Amino acid sequence: MRIKQSKKLRSKHFYNGKSKVETSITRVVLQDDLSNNPHCIHGPCILWKTSSMSSPFYGCSSYRSRKECPFFEKFAPNKQIHLVEHETHPHLPFVLERQSRLKALETRGEISYCSTCHLCWQNQGELKTSHQHHHVHKGLSLSQMKHPLSILEPLSANKGEAQFHFTKLTMNVIMSWFKKNKWKNVLCLGAPSVFEALKHENLGARALLLDIDDRLASFYDMNEEWLWFNMFNNHFFLGNESERTFQEFLRSASSDLVIVTDPPFGGKCELIARTLNAITQYWRLYHGILRVPQIFWIFPYFMEHQIISCMDNLYMADFQVDYTNHKTFQNGTGGRKSGSPVRVFTNVDGICLPFPENLGYQFCAPCEKWVSPNNRHCDICGSCTAKNGETYKHCRKCKRCVKKKFSHCKLCNRCALPDHPCNLFRDKSIADPKRQ
Template identity: 40%
Template sequence: MEELTRVEVILNDMNGNPSCPHGPMLLFKRVVNGAERSFFACSACRDRKDCNFFLWADEKVTPNKKKTWDLERDRITPKINHVKLYKMFVKLLEKSPEQRAFCHTCSILLISNEIAKKHDEHDVTFGISEYLLTHPSELLKPLENAKKEAQYLFSSHATRTIVNIARCLGAMKVLCLGTPRVHELVCSEMSTEMDSLLLDIDYRFHQFNAPSHFCWFNSFNNYFFSQEEGAHVLAEFLQRDGGHGIVLVMDPPFGGRVEPLAKTVQEIMQLHRKLCPNIHTDMLVLWIFPYFMEPQVLASCPDFTMLDYKVDYDNHSLFASGPKGRKHGSPVRIFTNANPKDIPLPNEEGYRYCEICQRWISQENRHCTQCNECSSKDGRTYVHCNECMRCVKPSWKHCVTCNRCCLPSHVCGEFVPSQLCFNCGQPGHKKRDCPRFGFDAAFLIKKQPDCTLQLNSMKMCKKRKHTQNKIDEDEKQIFTNMSSKKQKLQNVNSKKSRKNIKKRKKSKSGANTSRRPTLQL
């Protein structure tokens, strides 16, 4: 019997949840063939190797386990004196670039002529310019753990475009949630007209920002590592200028669950309304996320819309345009609760205004008179299918046998639509009609090998009898290339081990032949 597993996020009041070094853990519910069991796990790390704090919901925390957890939290969480670190930063600004250094091993700023012997064999950068001090994201080495920080940084052009969008929305203050480059641009070039506060899980930014401009923060559980101090900084920032002109810009890890992120956004918006009762409109949000995550974002934030702007990144080839980037440009877009017609996109990049849709669209996006919308999403011009009565990707063709549009390489009759709701896993309705469509979203995962999963277009495979996706080639390439480095290393090691086995066999066979007695004629 095949095993059907569904994992849900239970977004309860997390103040009573057990905590790991990254704050209160999230409560999950795992459903296996109808049997349910809840557990607590780290909100920030999606790999138990990065944070092994785990607890079944029906399991009691023994005194010994609590003591072990407390010791582990103290060991993992660095002790940070923000004021002391920032004083060192101010001191370095008075020094010449030749006297400035940064140890990447210890993640600390240093005066080059005062470097102790313990840094001799460390990775140290010397001759730090004032520009790098005020733009630390270009000095620090990105934390590219795909299942934790996933620290990919905007290109300079994308950063300016995002800041210009915030300005068009009337921003006087920008709350940067995991967007250090937006924060750096505002602080270094636009400090006279805008203010910025950076909330980020990368603690290295402490020493480059004043305590009033940076808080060590986990966006998946709305947790400040400095607790009351960080919460006070955010509250003071939200109340500045009477609470007017605040735009939240967020760029969370793409592999994280959308529901807790959406809850954090809503809690910040609720705090803003509570602190500023005279403000009768919601805080404007610019949420940077891939276009293929649109169903999940809209499920948690139904008042959001997706813009056509393609957000480029410096340190990820698949999230970039140009000859070294993805063929159809970056798949990352901006989701916002602002009116799309109020957000102009750069003309020099081919974006134009659609009078019918009343929003700015990309150059390859064409208005479909039958759908009455500009329907393209992935960087290509979609084509309308009269049989399906909707626009589809140009690589898809309508199959009469399957009665739907799909890739020409598909096998007719092999895939039939699933009879289960993708959101809750129950029969009788589809995801769009699911009564539980909201924060309590569920994701179906079939435990079968060699099955690439995605959140759209779930189909039931008759041949293997498991749920499998029809993924377009471009999206399949994205997910394939985003596989972990560990898996690649394992493949390399397995190849090496096979080669070593062959060599040993050859050496043994050679040794055996050398020991054979020669025939005496």
Template identity: 35%
Template structure:
């Protein structure tokens, strides 16, 4: 993934003019040293999910028509899905079923229509599942695309506590369905709308609660006008926040494009700037700030239920996932019961393991472990690192010293030259 990001550039300048696949406007990429440009799906890199690929000089209509488009969710289909949902909701749990292949709720009496894939059926769908579809829908597990990991209850409660303390009355959950569900079911003072690439949520929510949305091109994938839908959504209240949980393999440039569009709509309607919360690993901090310079990284560790590393038990130093925000960090209170404290010198909340360094002028730990100050580097570094005279910086003790290798290579080269000279003489 890192190598791919280094060799591929995304060009967002003329997105509105790009050819479209079934997931909205495609993205324009250039790859490698030749810089030849091509269009590809904004949502998926896996060609099985979307085969769209065009070189920039082949973007005529005859080339675009060769790609088979997925059916777009129309107003009529949404109406039928939600009518079926209301029908199933009125039944007893033992009379409700869900098909993982068809991605559809249905009454048990219609089971005969699904007998050719009976192993994909589930019965006894209770009311909790209907109001919390993330507990019912099978998580998508892919290396490319929208692999789904869900937050722990503790993390969800921490998010909601932050929103309440900031006086947020409207929330857009961009790819965070479990937070959306909790707010819809239990937090009456916050109005939440889910925007997600997972169209399976359509049957569970009306259009004011859910929109099928591609965060990588700012496009509503239903049969409607994206601009009108977003303007209606983003101009509701003054105190509005956005919680964004993107795929960790996704490019940040398209996400920055979408957030800029959101801000433009808010500004056009004379509303306050969005309070944004972006969820990504701490080691992406430099890239986040490069694409979104208004964002800073909070010290809160975000935990997931169904990820073996991104939680408090999967790593010896806790989850590496953090919150990035454009909100003044002094106003973002982190939960004391989860071992967070307020640093008076930094004027922000930090993890209890994070100690203030008066030489650096801040609580410098990034990974959840205590950092130590190196007087030679003149900065705080990971406690396990040691200062290397060859590299002239702190590194892991067992690292390969680049300068030493170069020095040895130079010495060996000079020795060989000397030997050759002696032979000639």
């Protein structure tokens, strides 16, 4: 069941092009150091292996559709590594132009923003000459420019960025955790709503946004607020300049460090975990090797096994994260009956993360954490066992809790849906308990 869902997700959000690679399972070949790998415009490439190709290949870390990033190079084990000048991202001149226009904005005077060219200006003449048939937001104030998410269209779900924004309710819950715990230093890794809210709510927290969306150059200062960053290979598009800002943020984060990340759901856990670990290591260099940052990694519940196998200090908090612009990942009309499948993976004690009681969330005393309305504590398992928003039931033969719709099949000796392909499980011996 889990495999089926995760494949479906991948095909929707990540493996969206037409190349052969996308129909087979693609795995990361983990390497300690990526710097000697070939680079595409998105930074160092990843060594990938697919079930349909015999030898590994280097490909883009972030965009897996060849339409988005065509880079492909077969792995040749004995090939000499030549240090070459890496190609810069073709958007670089536009990013610099956006940033200089932002800095030139004056407090008085209406601002226009063209969401076709991603440029802002105050000079009335510019509209007539350059943006006649474009989609232009007119009459913006400087303070409106500080809320880019209300101006920017979310980038398409089919592209690598897969931008889905949290609902107000989800944001309120996340903000309530910040208020309660009084955290002071927050890195938002692909979480622009959290960054925007932290900037405007007076919580006394400093925040830095790391995101690949280069349209943000029209709204945020690139020396203080936003760094153009690829979270799948830990790459800063503007090199040393951004790295200095980033290191300075970590150096002055002596009291704590919170990392909130909401990556595109097709993103490989190994790569996200590697970036989270790298950030942790940099921070420890300044503040001691035993320090542990607070991590919030927002991802679907059925990725639990993959996440925990990359970062075993995280657990799945049973809060359902909702998005404004995602049909499946929201509550109510059009969403799943049992609510959004997206959860928060964290290392913060459950007792520090209350969920809204008025929505039916309950505190489980033996587990010392909040759980979703339909979750029940199983005395045999010793925990609240439901994962998907429904109530699970205990199977004595399997010795664990399983989904409500499952029943125990004597032939397979496992719990499965009543119409499961029984012979398939028996013949191929793939009755893997983790799959439930």
